[in-house]
Amino acid sequence: MTPSGDTPPVRPGDVRDGAGVPEPAAGHTGARLAAERPELVIAVPRGALLADTLDVLDRLGIDTTEVRENDRRLLFAEAGIVTMRPSDVPTYVEHGAADVGITGKDVLLEQPDREVYELLDLHYGHCRMIVAQPEGADPLERSMRRLGAVRVATKYPRIARGHFAATGRQAEIVEVKGSVELAPLTGLVDAIVDLTASGRTLAENRLAEREEIAVCTARLIANPAAHKLKAAAVDDLVARLRAAVPR
Amino acid sequence: MIHRTPGGTRDVLPDEMRELRGLSSHLRATFEEAGYGEVRTPSVEYEDVLRRGDERSAGAGYRVFDERGEVLVLRSDMTIPIARMVASRFPEASTPLRLSYFAHAYRAVEPQSGRPREVLQAGIELIGEPAPEGEAEVVGLMLSGLERAGLARHRVAIGDGSLYRMLLDHLGVAPEARTALLERLTRRDLVGLEALLARLDLDAGEREALTVLPTLRGGREVIETARRALGKGLAPAVDALDRLTGCVELLAGGHAAARVIVDLGLARELGYYTGAVFELYDPAVGFAIGGGGRYDELLGRFGRGLPACGIVVDLQRVHVAQAEEERLA
Numbered sequence: 001m002t003p004s005g006d007t008p009p010v011r012p013g014d015v016r017d018g019a020g021v022p023e024p025a026a027g028h029t030g031a032r033l034a035a036e037r038p039e040l041v042i043a044v045p046r047g048a049l050l051a052d053t054l055d056v057l058d059r060l061g062i063d064t065t066e067v068r069e070n071d072r073r074l075l076f077a078e079a080g081i082v083t084m085r086p087s088d089v090p091t092y093v094e095h096g097a098a099d100v101g102i103t104g105k106d107v108l109l110e111q112p113d114r115e116v117y118e119l120l121d122l123h124y125g126h127c128r129m130i131v132a133q134p135e136g137a138d139p140l141e142r143s144m145r146r147l148g149a150v151r152v153a154t155k156y157p158r159i160a161r162g163h164f165a166a167t168g169r170q171a172e173i174v175e176v177k178g179s180v181e182l183a184p185l186t187g188l189v190d191a192i193v194d195l196t197a198s199g200r201t202l203a204e205n206r207l208a209e210r211e212e213i214a215v216c217t218a219r220l221i222a223n224p225a226a227h228k229l230k231a232a233a234v235d236d237l238v239a240r241l242r243a244a245v246p247r
Numbered sequence: 248m249i250h251r252t253p254g255g256t257r258d259v260l261p262d263e264m265r266e267l268r269g270l271s272s273h274l275r276a277t278f279e280e281a282g283y284g285e286v287r288t289p290s291v292e293y294e295d296v297l298r299r300g301d302e303r304s305a306g307a308g309y310r311v312f313d314e315r316g317e318v319l320v321l322r323s324d325m326t327i328p329i330a331r332m333v334a335s336r337f338p339e340a341s342t343p344l345r346l347s348y349f350a351h352a353y354r355a356v357e358p359q360s361g362r363p364r365e366v367l368q369a370g371i372e373l374i375g376e377p378a379p380e381g382e383a384e385v386v387g388l389m390l391s392g393l394e395r396a397g398l399a400r401h402r403v404a405i406g407d408g409s410l411y412r413m414l415l416d417h418l419g420v421a422p423e424a425r426t427a428l429l430e431r432l433t434r435r436d437l438v439g440l441e442a443l444l445a446r447l448d449l450d451a452g453e454r455e456a457l458t459v460l461p462t463l464r465g466g467r468e469v470i471e472t473a474r475r476a477l478g479k480g481l482a483p484a485v486d487a488l489d490r491l492t493g494c495v496e497l498l499a500g501g502h503a504a505a506r507v508i509v510d511l512g513l514a515r516e517l518g519y520y521t522g523a524v525f526e527l528y529d530p531a532v533g534f535a536i537g538g539g540g541r542y543d544e545l546l547g548r549f550g551r552g553l554p555a556c557g558i559v560v561d562l563q564r565v566h567v568a569q570a571e572e573e574r575l576a
Binding site: 094095096097113115117118119120121219223224225226227228229231232235238 | 436439
């Protein structure tokens with residue numbers, strides 16, 4: 001099921017994982033292969049979090065040269081790394097196709113039903129989920145007052161719906177896939193809910209922040225089964241990451 | 248012509264059915280030999296009856312009105328119906344009662360989530376046997392049933408669902424914060440848990456104990472680690488840890504010893520658990536293949552106060568694990 005060959009997670013002499021669970025049948029070649037590979041498969045996000053993530057993994061002594069040199073390859077079995085878009089990380093980890101993964105808190109907030117454990121704040125990839133609207137006007141307030149509801153465009157419909165519900169405002173959420181900044185400029189909506197790091201894209205499109213919803217950073221997540229079956233390896237990774245990322 | 252079935256449901260065709268039958272016959276034989284009699288209850292129950300057991304009727308997802316306007320729910324687990332049945336059909340029978348079931352349970356699902364709406368469960372309930380003997384019996388029996396069904400690498404995680412709640416009560420954590428903390432614990436959002444604990448008025452040792460506890464899992468030695476982390480100030484947790492030690496020690500004597508993982512962060516979602524909680528795993532399946540726990544107050548809500556515990560597996564997930572063992576062999 002996993003690229004590591006999925007052998008039992010017991011290391012010799014490792015009391016934390018218990019001892020004596022049957023080894024796979026002799027002659028099963030997966031066992032030999034897996035011995036040379038990292039015990040954990042890590043889901044690594046491509047895109048904005050990739051560079052920082054690879055730097056952190058380098059500091060842990062994981063060889064990421066191959067990942068850096070290959071834009072198109074997705075699976076790096078020797079390093080125990082699979083790469084994917086950040087929003088797919090919880091899916092792979094939930095199903096156990098990766099044991100652990102790194103993704104943004106924004107992704108986790110948007111997919112609250114995923115059965116994954118959130119183990120560590122990695123403190124990089126800092127950005128904010130915000131409500132923004134055209135500069136110099138307050139279309140949100142106007143629509144609230146006159147129409148009783150607001151229209152909001154976003155790539156994060158669950159976060160947006162949750163935020164407006166929690167603040168007692170009726171909102172019609174319009175989901176868009178591409179550049180969300182276009183939506184209020186064309187009159188499609190009053191405002192947007194989006195992720196911003198520097199605020200440059202907002203400024204270039206003459207949009208101004210109105211409300212902050214959440215601060216998002218990169219997080220380490222784990223598959224619930226792997227969290228127990230590979231407890232020693234997971235704890236070791238958490239401890240080393242804790243030491244490697246500045247607070 | 249192709250006709251739809253509701254999302255999250257599916258047809259089972261003869262090849263798969265044969266294999267599922269094979270699996271359940273091994274489990275059924277294991278349960279039967281240990282004195283567990285198989286029962287069946289209705290797929291639908293009155294909502295007000297199930298609500299006696301759990302406010303949310305154990306999260307039942309489907310309700311209909313019957314011909315008299317009463318609300319019927321499609322059961323979402325078998326434990327509450329069995330508690331209802333025991334109180335109604337065995338009001339005076341001598342205990343312990345040993346019951347088993349092979350039945351479908353129904354869950355509400357998010358569209359496109361790929362999760363099943365209809366789950367085939369195989370489970371046992373041991374009623375009238377207190378901790379820790381009860382836990383050790385049902386866990387040991389399920390582990391050997393799975394072995395007989397062809398699994399080789401399955402493990403059980405054992406924790407105590409009341410441990411964290413008791414600690415929060417003992418420390419006088421306010422109700423809103425308590426709810427928020429337990430919600431984060433259940434999801435194992437350790438980042439959110441730590442952030443929330445940092446904002447509470449606790450001394451450093453208590454905060455440290457509450458932060459570390461959900462990360463402790465491994466062999467029996469983690470119970471000792473927890474004792475040290477909790478220190479003397481957190482006495483109420485000691486009872487829970489003693490019970491857990493008792494359960495793990497009983498299991499350590501049997502064939503199942505090596506399959507036990509102590510997991511002090513385990514907290515299952517269902518509200519009726521009062522003590523030990525279990526989750527079953529197999530390396531071939533990314534999700535838990537089963538779970539259970541102790542529910543000493545549930546029977547009392549139906550009028551026959553008896554300590555009880557149970558454990559259940561999802562047969563389709565067990566099938567995935569068993570198929571993988573066959574492939575490896």
